Amino acid sequence: MADAAYNDKYPSLMIAHDALEGLQNSMDKYPLWDATVKANIKEISDVIKDSIEVPIPKDMAGGYTHTRHKNNYLNAQKAAVLYQITQEEPYAIYVRDMLLEYAKIYKDLPLHPEPRSYARGKLFWQCLNDANWLVYMSQAYDAIHSYLTPQEISILEKHLFVPMADFLSLETPQFFNRIHNHSTWGNVAVGMIGLAMDNQELIDRALYGMEIDSTTIGQKDNDGGFIRTADQKAGFLANLEEPFSPDGYYTEGPYYQRYAMYPFLVFAQGLQNKRPDLKIFEYKDSVLLKAVDALLQLTDSDGDFFPINDGQKGMSYYSRELVSAVNIAYYYGSRNPSLVDLAIKQGQVQLDQTGLAVAQAAANGNVKPFEKRSLMLRDGSQGDEGGLAVIRSDRQDLELLFKFTGQGLSHGHYDKLSYSLYQDGHEVIPDYGLARFVNVEQKNGGGYLKENKTWAKQTVAHNTLVQDEKSHFDGDYETGAAHHSQLEFYDFAFAKAKIVQATEQNAYPGTSMNRTIAMLQVPGVDHDVVVDILKINSNESHQYDLPLYYQGQILQVNQKVKKGNELKPLGTQNGYQHLWKSGVATANSDNTTLNWLDAYKRFYTATMATSQGDQLIFVDLGANDPFNNLKTQPGVIQRKSTTKEAVFAMAIEAHGSYDPVSELSSGAYGSLSNLEIVSSNEDYIGLVLTTKKGIMQMLIVTLRDHEKDTDHDMTINNKNYKWTGPYWYGQIN
């Protein structure tokens, strides 16, 4: 495949040689392009005035040497691109000199002194960051290649790039030869430098993995993830094959998908430029392009990724990885004008032919609003391992994420059938996310905190069922990884009822869980009503806890809440040890309602169809937290004791707001006067919502036979209902 003319065609990796002339004559035409180039020139022209610094590696994430090496690769990549666009030598000199500095020290570097990673790097504490360095530096190298002398090229390749590529693969197979985002970075680092050097051996190693390595089946990394399983595949193509579902969902979740997309996409772009025969963007039915769409849809309305699994809140489609993703998907995809809308929001483009094309489209008004939709994303490489549903309201900026995926590799949480709810880009019913402060050195050097395992991953940290105060799969990763939840049915076709049902049979052996989540329009009510029905059947009696975490301050509870004069943790393990028990109420009526106000001055109400004797346990996160690693988070747990079968039913409304300037409340109360399970058997659940105006709406969901064309016929309260399909919803009075 090697082409003898390669050296004449530099740059070739990201910036296509053919595109050079266009890029060099691109200024003062396309505002988005100009803005990006000028911002980069402003930033980098300052940077290259400072002396180059390549310190001996010492610090953890957030510390000085870590940040320096990270800034070095980010700056070098930008400078190299600016060299190609402006043809101004100082940019090339800066990159050349920096790379030569690295070449001086690299071969003699020992492993990084910080020993805590399963795969220690040399420049950074973990190989992952070294791979990041190489992915960016490969681009920098490629872009200044034409400026280098043959001797400089030889020094860099022999003393820096080949040794680093070998270190990241041959010398650390536990890092390179996995199905994991770490390995993707490793594969791409090796592949990118392979492409830049035209080194077929490295390219093949990147694409297909190493055939033999020294890892052992069953070995795990320091996050508890498998390093090697039986029949394990490896390499870039395997990492593209396995973790991505046919819908483009990446099994680790959007936070890591965002992180992984950058290497996937830049390597794809490099391959497309240098190995178009591979048709990488068409691979697996264009999964890379689908993945960009999936990722963009897995954001709240201000662009923040839903923080499921180990996701840090606040990461969004404004990240540099998504700028790149949007541009690449536009250019190598169908030139979708709604991606241009996002690029305009992002305010910058990737500095190559992809970004130029986006900026041209923006300048030409070839733009359509980017629209969010309700969607189903299947999980699993074949799309048959559960999934993720996003339900969006047509009348409010209300977004609900329902998760019934597989485990999600080592960054997955024990959160089967959990959900989270967002309004106007703010959390209403939050997912806790991770217990980590990425790159905040004060907190364990920016690494995962112990509480990620003791709290964030545990089931009780999520809005889903906990049986007998134990986490799903007893918190065992291997068991969790062997199973997945199951989609039963979904229907998003009608604004008046968007509905999903999923089941989980394995989280608690002998217990089956069926959860239906719907967003309903109710006559006479101007906002949607989120309905949540969770039915549990077990072959033995258990205690069932259903936590509901909320943001804000409870204003009113329609039950007497007993709050004691001291606080104790709710339990001793599985996350319960981190919850202060702040109050308890015993349900003495059919409905329990909570009304609260959040920091954005919105009013919410949860109406729970509690049964006599159910407990409502009010909790505050923060117990057993010696280093103050946990965030504050209030919640309420519905508890049903010693029962085989149970149905939890709840309605959640986002119904009003308070204006602290006019000091007026509007819509301070929910619309429902009653919520009642009127029927529950093996085949159906019937739920009636009654509004304060007296309207009664029934939702009947099927628990079996969900086909679209199946006819159903049932009688509830002496009234007969006949319908076709998985659910019936309508007024009954």
Place this chain on the structure above:
Amino acid sequence: MADAAYNDKYPSLMIAHDALEGLQNSMDKYPLWDATVKANIKEISDVIKDSIEVPIPKDMAGGYTHTRHKNNYLNAQKAAVLYQITQEEPYAIYVRDMLLEYAKIYKDLPLHPEPRSYARGKLFWQCLNDANWLVYMSQAYDAIHSYLTPQEISILEKHLFVPMADFLSLETPQFFNRIHNHSTWGNVAVGMIGLAMDNQELIDRALYGMEIDSTTIGQKDNDGGFIRTADQKAGFLANLEEPFSPDGYYTEGPYYQRYAMYPFLVFAQGLQNKRPDLKIFEYKDSVLLKAVDALLQLTDSDGDFFPINDGQKGMSYYSRELVSAVNIAYYYGSRNPSLVDLAIKQGQVQLDQTGLAVAQAAANGNVKPFEKRSLMLRDGSQGDEGGLAVIRSDRQDLELLFKFTGQGLSHGHYDKLSYSLYQDGHEVIPDYGLARFVNVEQKNGGGYLKENKTWAKQTVAHNTLVQDEKSHFDGDYETGAAHHSQLEFYDFAFAKAKIVQATEQNAYPGTSMNRTIAMLQVPGVDHDVVVDILKINSNESHQYDLPLYYQGQILQVNQKVKKGNELKPLGTQNGYQHLWKSGVATANSDNTTLNWLDAYKRFYTATMATSQGDQLIFVDLGANDPFNNLKTQPGVIQRKSTTKEAVFAMAIEAHGSYDPVSELSSGAYGSLSNLEIVSSNEDYIGLVLTTKKGIMQMLIVTLRDHEKDTDHDMTINNKNYKWTGPYWYGQIN
């Protein structure tokens, strides 16, 4: 004084008759004016389509009848103004018909059924709201007066306005005849309708109060405020005289000043139009105009009032009262173009000649940026009862409010020498504000909560000294009202050190407190350092607690914090019963540092010059709160036990930020390596700040002899310092 031609000259109260022609030919020239008129037309043209509803009063604040009557007067006032501007009859008809409906029911109305106010109203649960109604309705009546028949005028005056004016004054002297914002509303209500009706008796009653009333000296209202003191003055002029300081500070604080300014200013405008001989805007050296400036300066950088005393957070200069205030101050003041800048931010103007003038200035570009400054506002009608200082940084958007006022009438808190700190309009070191959800019916009908007294007013709720776990003046209002703190010196002239010192001798008999707060520039440090030195001398040994409330999550403490497995309240009374004791550290080094991150991803550090054995008690607000009335609020209390003399010294830095999108920390740590009291005697305190780069800065403050021209000479650590004036600040190495 009455002018026989009055009836021909309507409108006359707010809209000057002379201005009518200009107002009626004002459209399509001045965008701000157009925007306001159009927004009002859009709102009110919908409103007047609905049928008029004047329900029999029943509900508390936030409830239906309360909100209806409130909307009625707001809508009627707007409609009446639109009638004058557009000359369209439906607006006048709406107001006329509504007023006639009120006239039908008013005379037979009993007191409002809710008995909890010391001065129950008829339309609302308290006279205060009835007075609001009349202040707005007087304007509405005046503006449609020319549309009414003599018979209608007679009905309205006899059956509605005179009875209501008499009810609010003669029949409720405990409401009308006080020095209090309630009385201001009462006075203005009576005065406005008096002006509108040309009723001299009512005008005089409003201006000068009632000579004889049935209240008793020492009687108090339901907030604990005095209704009548010996030698009490009353009426509008007395209410303008007493609570306003010569600097325009209103002793209740900005939240109530905002509320009171509206009646003060609209009545002043009415008087200026109908009784220009009174020269009301020049009264007390133009105190009304100074008050508008003071109020605008008492806001954080996004316009929110500093929430001292009973202030609800989020109230801001965007409120309708401040739109009115800015416009009136512009028109009747010096036509200050920086007020036009604020009006543009507010996005609306008052619909009369004042707002038209502002909109014209905006359209003509007669605008200067509104600038915040460091300022001193004296308290007390003579300006000799302590005060309030706002220190603003020249390099950061950092604002510090230091409070050493008098008690502030019944809405005052026991917070002598307390301070709060803001960055970019967000709280860093917050003042708790009040314990109330104004107009949120779920919370005690929107009224004050019990926790306002048990927590919000108590000293421990503030960032100031608590002796022996008791509040200042033992929480006794009468004692507090008899005293005030004392300004010692201030100097805001130099950016490198802005400094204030104040003392309090009476909060704890036998104990004197001297607090110096400074905002310092330190060489080599790019942000300011806030320094806080609190020196206490007592004739007996006491326990001294200095709380520091912060917003966010503590990342690091340089001491071992013991956190137990259960939480108990820190005390049993005076606010301590509401604090969970979440951890404790014992100072074992000279400095204790806390590093935290807030919700806006800013890093802060507090460096405390603790002494061996000092305790640091970590607290979380929320204990003994059965109805969940308290907000979450973390804090740390420095405790010094059994000592007569003590010096607390602390430095606070706002030094960096975290970006969750790039995941980069910048400026994660503070700049100081040491903070030390190197000298403390009766005359001076010397504090040395040492930076991590090794720079040592000394601040010496005088404790006596603060005159600008006093020469000082002292020796610290064998080095002699000579200077003139109240402090010395400079590098010493």
